[in-house]
Amino acid sequence: xxxxxxxxxxxxxxxxxxxxxxxxxxxxxxxxxxxxxxxxxxxxxxxxxxxxxxxxxxxxxxxxxxxxxxxxxxxxxxxxxxxxxxxxxxxxxxxxxxxxxxxxxxxxxxxxxxxxxxxxxxxxxxxxxxxxxxx
Numbered sequence: 298x299x300x301x302x303x304x305x306x307x308x309x310x311x312x313x314x315x316x317x318x319x320x321x322x323x324x325x326x327x328x329x330x331x332x333x334x335x336x337x338x339x340x341x342x343x344x345x346x347x348x349x350x351x352x353x354x355x356x357x358x359x360x361x362x363x364x365x366x367x368x369x370x371x372x373x374x375x376x377x378x379x380x381x382x383x384x385x386x387x388x389x390x391x392x393x394x395x396x397x398x399x400x401x402x403x404x405x406x407x408x409x410x411x412x413x414x415x416x417x418x419x420x421x422x423x424x425x426x427x428x429x430x431x432x
Contacts, residue, residue: 332430332431333428333429334406334428334429335381335426335427335428335429336404336405336406336407336426336427336429337403337404337405337406337424337425337426337427338378338405338406338407338408338409338414338418338424338425338426338427339396339400339405339407339408339409339414339423339424340408340409340410340411340413340414340415340420340423341360341366341395341408341409341410341411342360342410342411343358343360352364352366352392352393353366353372353392353394354373354392354393356392358393359410360410360411361410361411361412362392362410362412362413363387363388363389363390363410363412363413363416364389364390364391364392364393364410364413365378365389365390365391365392365393365407365408365409365410365413366391366392366394366395366396366407366408367391367394367395367406367407367408368394368395368398368401370391370431371391372391372392373390373391373392374390374391374431374432375388375389375390375391375431375432376388376389376390376391376407376430376432377429377430377432378407378409378413378417378427378428378429379417379427379428379430380417380418380425380426380427381425381426381427381428382418382425382426383417383418385416385417385418386417387413387416387417388432389409389410389413393408395408396408405424406429407427407429
């Protein structure tokens, strides 16, 4: 009986020790360290094939907003996108997922809305090399 009490006491002590560990808040858990990544950027609009009425975070898609689609970055994260050929930059907010996985394998890292892309480059170019800075 005494042995059972000791084992029970040990289990409760361990559990209390694990439960009291400081846990990060949601804001702390999802903030990546500011870093710069170089990728290819493309643009998409309401007329693009396969574009849904709503984005991945359930907002109504508007290609006139300064938003983007990117994988592995939390929604509402702001990213500074700089066109490496002309130095123009813009700040966009993540509200969707993309580009398609097959394009990611080819080096495409971000899809900008039509307006965001037009602010830093020519829509005729289709793809531009950009740097991404996570704010």
